[in-house]
Amino acid sequence: MISVLIVEDEIFIAMEIERILEDAGYNVVAIATDQSEALSSAQNAQLAFVDVNLRDGPIGPRIAHELASQHGTRVVYVTANPSQIGELAPDAIGCIQKPFTADAILAAAARDRTYDRV
Secondary structure, eight states, rough: HHHHHHEOOOOOHHHHHHHHHHHHTTEEEEEEHHHHHHHHHHOOOOOEEEEETTTTTOOOHHHHHHHHHHHEEEEEEESSGGGGGGGGTOOOOOEESSSSHHHHHHHHHHHTTSSSOO
């Protein structure tokens, strides 16, 4: 089972992503609303859905880079402002624009399964 971290400060959006993923059999290990929470939960996550603008500012891209480089976490950006992402995190899966659909969330999660894990 793939473990997922959701980095999103809007609780209703985070809970919707969580519901979509858990209904599909994914294990959501945490919902983080800022950088501190995201990085403290990162070691348990193989995949992260990361918003750009969080409680502590537009630092989602920085968090994504740290998750990928320090923990090997694969990243999907979920944002209304894709132009704010800048340079993608290493091995980023892609970007889902808000408002999103359940199909978009599941398609991104399924893309993660296509990569070999050691």
